[in-house]
Amino acid sequence: MAAAMQLAARAKGRADIRVTVVNATERFTERMRLHMTATRQQVADLSVPEMLEGTGAHFVRGWVTAVDADARTVRIDDDRTLAYDTLVYGLGGAADTSAVPGAEHHAYTLDSASDAELLGDRLTRLDGGTVVVAGSGLTGIETAAEIAEQYPAADVVLVGRQEPGASMNPKAGAYVRAALDRLGVRVRAGAEVRKVLPGGVELAGGELVAADAVVWTSGTRVSPVAAGAGLTVDERGRIVTDGALRSVSHPEVYAVGDAAAIRQGYGVMHGTCQGGMPTGVHAALSILRVLRGKQPKAFRFGYYHTPVSLGRTDAVVQFTRPDDSPRRICLTGGLAVRYKETVTASPWPTYGRMKKMPASGAFWPRGGRFTRIGRTK
Template identity: 80%
Template sequence: MTKNRETGTHRVLILGAGYAGMAAAIQLAARGTRREDVQVTLVNAQERFTERLRLHMSATGQRVAELSIPELLEGTGARFVRGWVTAVDADAKLVRIDDDRVLHYDTLVYGLGSVADTAAVPGVEDHAYTLNSPQDAELLADRLARLGRGTVVVGGSGLTGVESAAEIAEQYPELDVVLLGRQEPGAAMSPKPRAYLQAALARLGVRVLSGVEVAKVLPDAVQLVGGELVAADAVLWTSGTRVSPLAAAAGLTVDERGRVVTDAALRSVSHPDVYAVGDAATIRQGYGVMHGTCQGGMPTGVHAAVSIVRTLDGRRPKPFRFGYYHTPVSLGRNDAVVQFTHPDDSPRRVYLTGRMAARYKETVTASPWPTYGRMKKMPASGAFWPRGGRFTRGVR
């Protein structure tokens, strides 16, 4: 790998401090900064870490820990730069931040993940809330606290929609909560956990409209394809995601959704000095393309970091291998369902429900922070390597 001629260091620049970007930064800094010839810089738009797994809690006014990215990086030697990434020049190997700052790199880790797709359906951008950030969640929390009585429509019956609808219904039992989407909630689960999930929504008073498609979001209603109107005092949009257009604008090879197409080692197929991790990447495994989750995102960040260190040492990076392990879904604070899965994310017969599942989900939600802490303290030969959807301790 090349080094900066002036400083003699190899500059690794990581864009995005989500689950994948943070894992890459901490793992790489813990290993790379023991070498005097490696400089790690992490760029993110805000200092506060976004716990996406808890945003549905923030949206209902519940307090969650405010995690500081600089504090999480403390002791690693990695540098944090706060700013919005406005452009990437993959040929010149530079990144522009807030239009006037420029950062140069020798290796780039591209982790600018996804947000809710508010452009696909008319009216969503103007009239719906999202859970893209803690600030977005706080806006919805303020609206819910002022509603008193009324109807909240959650658009999108995927796992984020299910968790959000359940949380709102439990925290605000006086509200009428409507969950609507093309598929029935828990569609990817096996019959028994799916039935449990749907029964839990019914117990919470959530009205489910499945097999429907939204045509337009209005100031006081959601219009379905076919013309039916569903009255709404607030709309939360959780259906579909989109990624930043920066990768395509930079000339990186992207798929039809704008995600960076990677090789087996998570390097851009067009620019091998760029690694792509998490939701920003198209990562193909034997069972197909991975979908974006914290479960899969953190291992991609770890793998990218280890691959960079291997390359610096003159070794070839190894192919990334990942298998899913579970799908935990909270149904309020004291209830949940956990569907255990095969590596290809298809459901197994094993599942958990009720309080035991809720405790399991809480453990999973909290798990990144002990993992990051162990990364910071690990010996130089260690790595937290993804196997079967879990982090295991290994030597590479």
């Protein structure tokens, strides 16, 4: 969306440029709020066509089934084929339910609004019961906390190899664990799920943990479309890019967000909301530079923070170095809640500014929240 709106805003009035957005549904899913959808809380119903209205960008509803990078075409599920001169590839990650037997068939995920709604239906019918959240990373923490707060009669068990908050500094990590304890979440750290069963999970060593519902938040995978298209991908299937976010094998393809293996000085970026909008904007600016006969500039990015919700009234924000290692500074409690909500809501005023932006306007508010979170130069 950031790439499309930036391109459309700057290409207004140019008959030789047509921007098309392809998405499986008209609904724009805020993935950072899917744990709220799963617990039947009201979130904004955002429409992709409405968001694009007035930008000049066109919307095509369809599930992308294949890309032919040599023919420069995109195939969607109703057998339509769309031709392109330049492609921005943003098919991001999803829960990796293929790594553990039974996860694909017996576990719920938070990949889409419909997935979250399915989990919500199950939670409302539990009347207590046990919910196992598999994966003690940030998504697992937020999911376990949200379910425990919204369904206090449920027995929520968070299972993972590491202690929750292990990537944070000691103060922030201890705060996360204390909050989970306060909410009644039982943490099983140092445990590995080897199999998901219809009635629970089997841990390494053979122990069975009974559950009425299992939520899978352990690991992600990317769409196989990029590899099938003949693009150069890494071991995880992400498109390998040059410094300007172009595919190293097909430079007319730009990869953004979770779909891209983008190398920075500290290593390859990992999938995060912090990188999504900056990569989209940078891809748009690179495309526009190439259309003007110029070379695109290199993308530079540094992480800034890790905000984690702990229910609706508590949170922790771990500030980080550019390589995502934790700083000593963190926010907790109500201040962290307000900070996280501001960050989570931040794309919408930015998109609004993009829609009104003149062709020569600044693409990213200088000195503002977004340039600090993900710096693009």
